[in-house]
Amino acid sequence: MRLQDEVFVITGATGGMGKETCKRFLEEGAYVAAVDLNIDQLEESERLVPIAADLTNEQDVVKVFTKANQTFGRIDGLINMAGIAQSATPIEEVSLKDWEKIISVNATSLFLTCREVVPYMKNQGEGVIVNIASISMVRPRPGLNAYIASKGAGVSFSQALAIELAEHGIRVNVVNPGPADTNMLSQFSSRDADIESTKESIFKKSVPLGRLIKPIDIASSLVYLCSKEAAIVTGSVLNVDGGRGI
Numbered sequence: 672m673r674l675q676d677e678v679f680v681i682t683g684a685t686g687g688m689g690k691e692t693c694k695r696f697l698e699e700g701a702y703v704a705a706v707d708l709n710i711d712q713l714e715e716s717e718r719l720v721p722i723a724a725d726l727t728n729e730q731d732v733v734k735v736f737t738k739a740n741q742t743f744g745r746i747d748g749l750i751n752m753a754g755i756a757q758s759a760t761p762i763e764e765v766s767l768k769d770w771e772k773i774i775s776v777n778a779t780s781l782f783l784t785c786r787e788v789v790p791y792m793k794n795q796g797e798g799v800i801v802n803i804a805s806i807s808m809v810r811p812r813p814g815l816n817a818y819i820a821s822k823g824a825g826v827s828f829s830q831a832l833a834i835e836l837a838e839h840g841i842r843v844n845v846v847n848p849g850p851a852d853t854n855m856l857s858q859f860s861s862r863d864a865d866i867e868s869t870k871e872s873i874f875k876k877s878v879p880l881g882r883l884i885k886p887i888d889i890a891s892s893l894v895y896l897c898s899k900e901a902a903i904v905t906g907s908v909l910n911v912d913g914g915r916g917i
């Protein structure tokens with residue numbers, strides 16, 4: 672048990688990677704506050720409390736951490752997995768509304784959740800935060816302009832917090848997934864693309880190790896980064912991408 676009795680807030684918990692991460696964290700002995708817009712599919716248990724929230728809404732975010740703390744009595748870690756994709760779109764066709772929505776969900780939500788969790792962690796004198804960005808911010812794909820900008824902001828923000836919070840014993844790291852086999856992957860294609868063939872011909876082929884990333888690959892990297900094995904790791908960006916970023 673690498674996370675025995677530690678309390679984690681995991682966002683995007685209903686999603687492909689989020690669901691697997693909640694499962695792995697429970698297997699490692701953690702308590703989980705599982706946060707998503709829609710929590711119908713999340714089963715409450717002694718160790719898992721589902722919390723419905725829109726992470727772009729300031730009041731919702733405050734409620735998430737109040738409820739997690741009331742339920743479990745402390746908060747040791749935050750994993751920001753919630754995100755939305757962008758279908759590949761030429762820049763001149765991207766509306767301001769779409770740009771702002773992507774930045775809001777993928778970047779501003781990190782600011783809101785981190786701002787809320789840090790006081791709990793400072794009180795305890797320790798804590799761990801992992802924000803999920805994307806290998807596309809290292810190796811961009813055409814047309815994902817707003818998405819890639821939002822993920823780049825997530826990485827810079829995480830490193831800014833890593834240096835700011837180190838003296839409080841709070842570690843902040845990033846995982847950059849490569850193309851992963853979840854519902855989101857199909858949403859990166861241009862609107863008129865054949866999704867299944869794009870998955871094979873573009874995404875899978877772009878991974879040097881020859882397969883799409885699985886939710887368990889991401890969950891395993893998160894167990895490591897949140898465990899005591901990574902006690903001296905902060906400000907790092909771990910590419911879990913089969914070599915796509917090389």
Ligand SMILES: NC(=O)c1ccc[n+]([C@@H]2O[C@H](COP(=O)([O-])OP(=O)(O)OC[C@H]3O[C@@H](n4cnc5c(N)ncnc54)[C@H](O)[C@@H]3O)[C@@H](O)[C@H]2O)c1
Nearest residue numbers: 683685686687688708725726752753754805850851853855
């Ligand atoms: N799938 C990929 O190929 C891939 C590649 C690189 C990075 N990522 C990143 O990994 C993370 C997880 O992606 P996934 O593949 O599991 O996607 P997913 O679509 O399966 O899950 C994303 C989850 O985020 C939730 N969410 C969206 N907006 C929200 C909001 N405002 N408030 C609360 N919850 C919200 C959704 O409801 C969904 O359950 C995302 O940040 C994504 O950008 C994914």
